[in-house]
Amino acid sequence: MAAQSIEMYASLRSNVSKLGQILGDTMRTHLGQDFLDKVEQIRVLAKQSRQGDDDSKQQMLTLLTSLPDDELVPFAKAFNQFLNLANMAEQFHTISRDCDELVCAPDPLEQLFKQLSDKSKSKQQLMSCLHELDIDLVLTAHPTEISRRTLIQKYAAVVDCLAEKENSQLSEYEDKTLTLRLRQLIAQIWHTNEIRSQRPTPVDEARWGLATIEVSLWHAVPEFLRQMNDQLERQLGEELPIDISPIRFSSWMGGDRDGNPFVTAKVTKEVLSRNRRAAANLYLTDINELIAELSMEAASAELADFTNNQAEPYRVVLRAIRKKLEQTKEYLNERIEGYQPDLDKHTLIWHEDDLKQPLMMLYRSLCDRGMKLVANGKLLNTLRRIGCFGIHMLRLDIRQDSARHLDAIHELVDYLQLGDYKSWSEAEKQQFLLTELQSKRPLIPANWQPSADVQEVIDTCRLVAVQPKQALGSYVISMASLPSDVLSVLLLLREAGCQKNMRIVPLFETLDDLNSAADCIKKLLAIDWYRAYTQGLQEVMIGYSDSAKDAGVMAAAWAQYQAQEQLVAVCKQADVKLTLFHGRGGSIGRGGGPAHQAILSQPPGSVDGRIRVTEQGEMIRFKFGLPKQACKSLALYTSAVVEATLLPPPEPKPEWRACIQTLADESVKAYRDVVRGEADFVHYFRSATPEVELGKLPLGSRPAKRRVDGGIESLRAIPWIFAWSQNRLMLPAWLGAGEALRAAVGRNETKLLREMISEWPFFSTRLSMLEMVYAKAEPNIANYYETCLVDPKLHHLGHTLRERLDRGAATLLELSGSDRLMSMTPWSRESIKLRNPYVDPLHFLQVELLARTRKEDAASENVELALMLTIAGVAAGMRNTG
Secondary structure: OOHHHHHOOHHHHHHHHHEEEEHHOOOOHHOHHHHHHHHHHHHHHHHHHHOOOOHHHHHHHHHOOOOOOOHHHHHHHHHHHHHHHHHHHHHHHHOOOOOHHHHOOOOOOHHHHHHHHHHHOOHHHHHHHHHHHHEEEEEEOOOOOOOOOOHHHHHHHHHHHHHHHHEEEEHHHHHHHHHHHHHHHHHHHHHHOOOOOOOHHHHHHHHHHHHHHHHHHHHHHHHHHHHHHHHHHHHHOOOOOOOOOOOEEEEEEOOEOOOOOOOHHHHHHHHHHHHHHHHHHHHHHHHHOOOOOHOOOOOHHHHHHHHHOOOOHHHHHHHHHHHHHHHHHHHHHHHHOOOOOOOOOOOOOOHHHHHHHHHHHHHHHHHOOHHHHHHHHHHHHHHHHHHHHHOOOOOEEEEEEHHHHHHHHHHHHHOOOOOOHOOOOOHHHHHHHHHOOOOOOOOOOOOOOOOOHHHHHHHHHHHHHHOOOHHHHEEEOOOEEEEHHHHHHHHHHHHHOOOOEEEEEEOOOOHHOOOOOOHHHHHHHHHHHHHHOOOOOOEEEEEEEEHHHHHHHHHHHHHHHHHHHHHHHHHHHOOOOEEEEEEEOOHHHHOOOHHHHHOOOOOOOOOOOEEEEEOOOOOHHHHHOHHHHHHHHHHHHHHHHHHHHOOEEEEEEHHHHHHHHHHHHHHHHHHHHOOOOOOOOHHHHHOOOOOOOOOOOOOOOOOOEEOOOHHHHHHHHHHHHHHHHHHHOHHHHOOOOHHHHHHHHOOOOHHHHHHHHHHHHHHHHHHHHHHHHHHHHHHHHHHHHHHHHOOOOHHHHHHHHHHHHHHHHHHHHHHOOOOOOOOOHHHHHHHHHHHHHHHHHHHHHHHHHHHHHHHHOOOOHHHHHHHHHHHHHHHHHHHHOO
């Protein structure tokens, strides 16, 4: 088996070795042979230490702890960059021509069509489902993305070189040229600062999101739809209609103001203009390419009449579009610069039809005159892009905390001397809000001067009011729990002059809110005025991050499942179509994991052709950063949503429900007994992890805490997960779950648990994710952090936690009947194994640096930068942060 494994991943290992060798040469040139020898010595010792050699471990620790200040940054940088290059090699391997069969799964669309055929699903059912498909991937910054944008671009160029070197027909000179390019890129990477000098602004984050579209998704979307069309033609003899756009993209970057004081109405306005300008710029490139290609004369009567029988009629139309796009760019440039240029919509691409209709006329003409082959080339690609991206590129969601809306209404009511709004009952609040919503007079006086925070809420609503509907997605209310939370936003938007029916989406996050979500929506839909406003469509967001932080992953997962079931029933009874918006993070502790598996594990009826999902932080780059990788990710999403719609998973049996409910109850108790019940837990957490130091890392524009003076309860889910991944205890992603499973085994429920694993996708997915966490956890490394950084009086707490971790992993192995974790996913196990000799030294160096910074009043610049590099390096090695 070992020999097979070596052969299986030979091309991956070859690329990792090749990139590592070039990195070594770069370091030798910069810092000399002695430095490179020391790096290699530490790597070899780390590998031997992994094999149980205690002497090697001690030698490695001695070397790391004795590093002089001037070598700290280069050493941290060396291991950090190797891990980033290994990530690139691994990401490339999944789309490589030499990809191994265990890594590169078969085409998910091909598998889907075969499965539907085996289950006797008709062509009409599939085509109807495709017509109704509405998959909205929402790019969010938060961000947990460690890597700088400039480095991401260089990593992508490295992948391009690896792809070109796969060509067996390369001449010796061509191969030598590509190797030289690789050396140049890796030298550029080595000499570039990995850590940002300052935090990105919300506008920077939005630009980062646009870069993903420009570099990858713009090319991937039409290619994915072309592949989908090929499968339809081959399997069903059908073509994919031009007007079908199964996947679209939205964004929170520049619109998510929940807990982020830097996202203002002014920032959101700028981001909307930048999004639109980016779209105009990309369409301009498309149009110029079409002008070069569509030189033909033969035209339909429609086109000939439109162009007054001019020569080269296609170019006549395209040149007019080009002029409008150029003027649109100029107009948007002025807006971004802060000017208010005159608006003449007739000279700009102002509505989607301004671009789509003339291009459709060209498409019809080409088909009419026997040139369908030409029509289905670059012109079809552009039409597909319009269907996906529109002219706004990304539909921007607005998110705000419910407390901010409550404050705004309270302040307004107080100014009008109508009472103390916050002291009113829920029924009184609803009555007031509904009365005002149906009133024809304005509520906000012209001379009212609210506080700065309330003014910002009003300004945001006024901005929403003047935006085209196609530029915006949903208005998400975080920490929503009551109908009045939704009605208050509707009133504020109406008072701001909003004429469109924007989707107002309550986000249910905590365990209590999830449990009461269906009741809240039921009460809302019972209000005639509100139900009419929805126009038969209701969107609800399910929070994964905060619910897991509140209750632990097992209890949160079951609460999310039940909330979805109940919401489906409530909306079905009200004859309203439900769209569930899944607020997943990148890491498993925040609801992350393989998207295909996650979608297929949702309750039956909860997908129904419609789904919204957040794609967060570094997962955007891993899933969509390369066009080929993006195509695969889009195919996985589409196939999963179609399968979940046409072949939904089974309803859980009563005995399964009873079992998972007991597991949830026991797991939340075990989780909270530690996180809330242990008096010294917070002190242990902040000593054993770099949680405090994470605040110095310029990750994203948003503060790490919702309240500056808050404790662990106010800590955001991202740094909560991130901190525990750094010391490899991975506590939030397993605590409580293992204890509950062990108790169930102790009640002789092993047979029932195995039946649930075998027959219930929700449960098997949950345990699969748990297994991955146990495989990534490293109790010995966590113990080292504790030994060096934590007061010995608290060591008992760490010992107990590691014992729980070990017992949980053993219980999972007992249930699976396997002798090692991830035996069914050897690729994932190999990926972890490949990184360990490079991650381990970063852990040990991080502990040394944490100890130094905590002893000194002011750590040196070298120590602080090296510490940041170890944090970034461990994150790269783990392939997720928060």
